[in-house]
Every structure is written in structure tokens, then in C-alpha cells.
Amino acid sequence: MESVLVLIALFVFLFTGIPVGIALTTTGIVLLMMKGVPLASVSMEFLGSVNNFILLAVPVFLLTSNILLKAGVAKDLFDAVQRWVGGVRGGVAIATIISCGIFAAISGSSVAVAAMIGTVAIPEMVSRGYDRRFVMGTLAAGATLGILIPPSIPLIIYSAVAEESTAQMFLAGVGPGLFLIAAFLVYCVIKSFLGGAPQTEAAAGDGGRMMASVRALPTIVIALTMIIGIYAGVFTPTESAAVGLVMTLIYVFGMRRGVSFTDFREAVFGAGLTTANLLLIIAGANVFGKAIMLYRIPYEISGWIAANIESAGLFMISVTAVLLVMGLFLEGIAMILIVLPVLLPSLGVHGIDAVWFGIYFVLMIEIALITPPVGMNLFVIQSVARSSLKEVMHGALPYVFIMLGAVLAIYFFPEIVTYIPSLSK
DSSP: OHHHHHHHHHHHEEEEEETTTHHEEEHHHHHHHTOOOOHHHHHHHHHHHHTTTGGGHHHHHHHHHHHHHHHHHHHHHHHHHHHHHHHHTTHHHHHHHHHHHHHHHHOHHHHHHHHHHHHHHHHHHHHHTHHHHHHHHHHHHHGGGGGGGSSOHHHHHHHHHHHHHHHHHHHHHHHHHHHHHHHHHHHHHHIIIIIOSSSOOSEEEGGGGGHHHHHHHHHHHHHHHHHHHHTTTTTTTHHHHHHHHHHHHHHIIIOOOOOHHHHHHHHHHHHHHHHHHHHHHHHHHHHHHHHHHHTHHHHHHHHHHHHHHOHHHHHHHHHHHHHHHHTTSHHHHHHHHHHHHHHHHHHHTOOOHHHHHHHHHHOOOOOOHTTTTHHHHHHHHHHTOOHHHHHHHHHHHHHHHHHHHHHHHHOOOOOOHHHHHHHOO
């Protein structure tokens, strides 16, 4: 009963519009005071939770993606991909998904991918006569790849909470990321032939393929350097983020015309603001986590699960239902920090690998990003396209079912997640 009351109190805070970080901190402090814990320990927990080398990668990835956004690099990449596949029916939609996948390997943020690719792809697809709902849904869903394909900010947070290797989590995201790209591409082709795309398309300047590819090459090199460096053990994820940022600065200011001082300042300020919000949530979740540990809530819940849910399959169905509902109201990082500490003790009971569960969790967050009323990607695409939210939601709905299909796929074929990490052991 105590567990239920605590969770109800937290959700009351959240549903009243109080920021997640403040809601978690306030709830945690109240619970600690009720146990007679000195408030001096709160500040120690608060600061100790963000004093983590792994978390240093978060602002670096955000700054990298913001600089690339301000520099307009997305246009070079999209143009190059489009020149290779843009001549077939649905080619621009295919180019959009591939471009999202490549930028996902640099940014670590789905919102950044949505903004970068959306500003370029939406006008191109609409001008060619693509169905507007198809356009909006493809961009909203394609951008979710930003948090699955490494590097990924949610995977960094997950590895910190679950005390798993960030490098292993990143490697585990490669297989499912490629699988999801393939599933999206199949849908784009089918939808295009069912009327989502014009019957004939002219490729944008076939003769300039090599030139466009050369312009996009630095972006691809940055992405490959970061991923291969982690896979080969040359960089830690945090070092990979720093290398990516340095390469981005050299590319933007050395090989391109650079960005204005105002744009650069906005990029730094935006990365700092987002980082501050994330760290507040992480610190608040740590205070809340300490409180619920004192109340033994995770153990009560895991004990109830062990007594009432006998199979791993039923456990996963229950967790999926909970995450689908929570995803309607919470953003991804909050879902990890609120739900994961409660579920972790139950993973061992059902023999569920924590690395596999992290990828599953991120797939569920991807679904949350394109489901209302809090689906961030829906609002980003709506803003970029100046479209109605209903139009974006309608276009994104088929991708929700594709992602649920991906969840089923990794459940029945866990090797999709575990094969690549096993090669590095």
C-alpha cells in the first residue's frame, strides 16, 4: 500500500505540470523527511549523482549536434543520399530514413535529428507531391533512430543507472538500429507504391552524384570514426563524443564557411540548457531512488512480480503495457529514471539480460516519442513543417506498429541485440 501511495504522489506532481526533476526531488525529500533522514544528505546525493564521467558525454553529443544543425550540414548529407536513391519511386522517403540513420550516429538525440533532417527533407518531399501525412510520419519516426543507433543519450543514462558498460550498450544498439532502418525502408517502399509518393520521380542531378558524395563524406567519416573507435576499444563513449566534437569543429570551421558567432553561441547555450534539464532530472531521480530504497519499494514490487508473474513473457507484456501508458505522459529520460530502479531487481528473477532490456527500453521510448500528448518528435515536425498535430500523428501511427513489431522481433530473436556485443568479449 505504501508503494502505491508513493507512486500516486509522484504522478500527481507530474500531471500538475511540475517539471520532472523538481517533482522527483520534492517527492524524494518528503519521503526522506518522513523517515527522519537528515536533509544534509540530500545535497550529497544530488551532487554525487551527476559526478559521473559517463555523463560528460551528454553535453558533448548535444553540442556536436547543435553545431551541425546551425552549420546546415544536413543538406549536404541529404542531397548526397537523394542523388543515389531519389530517382526510384519513394526515393526521397528512402533518402530521408537513411539520412536520419547517419545523423543518429553523430547526435545521440532524436529531437536533433528531427530538426536537422526535417528542415531539408520536408520541403523536398512536399514539393515532389508526396502525401503530407506520409512525409510527417516518416520524419517523426525516422528521427527516433537518434536514440537507438549509437551514440545515444538514453543509453548513456541507462548504463549509468543499471551499472552496465556504456560501450556494450552502444554495440547492442547497432543491430536493432539497422533492423529498424530496414523495416522503415520496407514500409516506405510499400506506402510509396500505394499512393504515398508520385508515380515518377526525377533524381536531383544524377550527374552530380560524386560531387555531392564528396561534400557529404566528412559527415560520414565523423560518424564512422565515433562508432568504430568505440567498437575497436580505441575510445570510451565519452572520449568518442570528444573526438566527434573536435572533428565537427574542424569540419565546420576549417572545411566549410563555419557558423556565425550568434549561431555558435545559440548552439552552446542550447546544449547547456538541455544538459542542465537532464542533470536536474538525473539528480532528482537519485534522491527519489534513495528514498524508495529506504521504503523497500523496488523489493516489494519485485517480490509481488515474482509471486504473481511466473513467466518472463508475461512479465515483458506487463512492462510493455506500463511503458506504453507512461510514454503518453513522460519523456524518455524520466521513464528510465523512474521505472528502471523499480524493475531492475525483477530482471534477475526472470533471467532477463540487462543489456538486452536496455535496448528494449529504448525502443519503448522511441514509441513514446511519436505518441501524443507528449511525443516530442511530433511537436518538432509540426513546428518545422508548420503542419497540424493531427496530420503528423496520423502519419506516425503506422510506424508505432512497426516499432512494436521490432520489440517482438528482439524478444523472439534476442541475437539481434546480443550478437554484436558478444563479438567484443
